[in-house]
Amino acid sequence: MAPKTPYLVAGLARRLTRRLKLAVLAVQNYVQLSWRGIVSMFTPPFYTRDVMDQMDSLGVESLEIVVLTGMFTGMVLALQSAASLDAFGARPYVGRLVCVSMVRELGPVLTALMVTGRVGSGMAAELGSMVVTQQIDALRVLGTDPVRKLVVPRVAAALVMVPILTIISDTVGVFGGALISIFNLKLSWEFYWRSVGQALSMNDITMGLIKPVFFGFILSSVGCYMGLTTSGGTQGVGVSTTRSVVVGSVLILSSDFFMTKILLILFPVT
């Protein structure tokens, strides 16, 4: 048994090295695709019609899930914070807590996660299907750059629509908190909204609007990257779709931490 050990270790080391190389290659390819996408956004030809179509698909069609998520998040925030604040006799501050939590953190993150699940996966599946049925090759042969035609419209639409969806989610969430505060926690309508107004500052709004721009870029570029690198037929499309949701969600949550650190320095809590 003993002589086999060095071979097993060597084999394990080789596999680990190979996986590491593949991971580095994937990061390099993702960065290259993202960079090409950004550059192509500012140089002709522009596919304006495709951008509009993507805005409709990404924005308008995601409205329902974003509204529902925002509403229930605001409502549960009100319930949870009231339970904690009651210990200090601070129930009237529920509005402040709901509002700040929604605008600074939960609105952008939850909206991005929901859009990743609905749209990021859709992008990966659509582009992945195009790869395995050779439609991407057909585009290239017909003289069209797939990055300009397929990636740029999706990224541009996400950059615009994710912040808009976040604003809607924030608004609905705060409104949901108001409903619970009034009908369940027996606070007055006026007091709740006065509390919201006092709590919200320009810095909160700025932070809450910068994050979704980056999240929109992450979810769309990851979805496109996973789709365009699909291999292995229809089974590969399924794998790409799953990966786009997993990688997109993890990147959104991890980048949220780093962004929050930076934004708290740039836009401190007042």
Add this chain to the structure above:
Amino acid sequence: MADFLRRFFEALELRNEPADLAPAPELSGAERRRRPIGEPILSFRDVHLSFDRPVLRGVSFDLGPGSTKIILGGSGSGKTTILRLMLGLLKPDSGSISVLGTDVADLSEDEIRPVRLRVGMVFQEGALFDSLTVGQNVGYRLREDGELSEDEIEERVREMLGFVGLSEHFDKMPSQLSGGQRRRVAVARALAPEPRIMLYDEPTTGLDPITATAITDLIVKVRDLDGVTSILVTHQLRDAFNVARTFMWKKDGEFVPSVVEDLSTLEGTDFLMLREGHVQFEGSAFELQSSTDPYIREFLS
């Protein structure tokens, strides 16, 4: 557009002349199939390519204007890879690939685009865009070019769909078409920008014999009526020989196919057989059929 129509009708007139004088069987196949072979417009020189294993090993061949090359070989022998290399969809490890006088081996995506615009490609399953109608698929390149008005594009698209016999399917989605119809639409899409070279990647695979014959007749029609240089990749021997020995002319407004029985009289069509990435055979249909190479004999049997 005007130039295409002029060349199209010139070709029809050329084909009409002898057809009116004599019935098809009495025509000399060699005369009908003879094409001017000038400087090659497509050439491979010692092309090597490897992924996990060698895919192409020192492949070299030439193709003259107006002629046809039929690439045969088993699965995984590198047939489709050759087409992808011509279009710059893959880059060779070494060797040179010249298409219409341009070495495409090291060109970037932007640099190779003008070459791609002069080459039409029919993919194995058609590769039609799912989200576009048949008409939009065929007119895709014309719309991208932006040189024609919407009316001119529609006229051209209907003309192309008429050519492949699918005029009534203009507004249908690709998912509503059969496999054979999708490939005919793919031919129309590739032909719409008036390419100088047509590449067919296994266009009859998975089709029943009657539909496959309809596709090979279409390939012959494109070649004979418009003088387009063609490369057909296939492992279907029946379809390969159909393309090699069939020619098309027009009689009383109908396209009439005629078959040359004597392979030794065929000109303008060459065969190239690949085996595990290298060229096993290159020559005429007659030479292929009379080859004594054991592998070729087994392939042909």
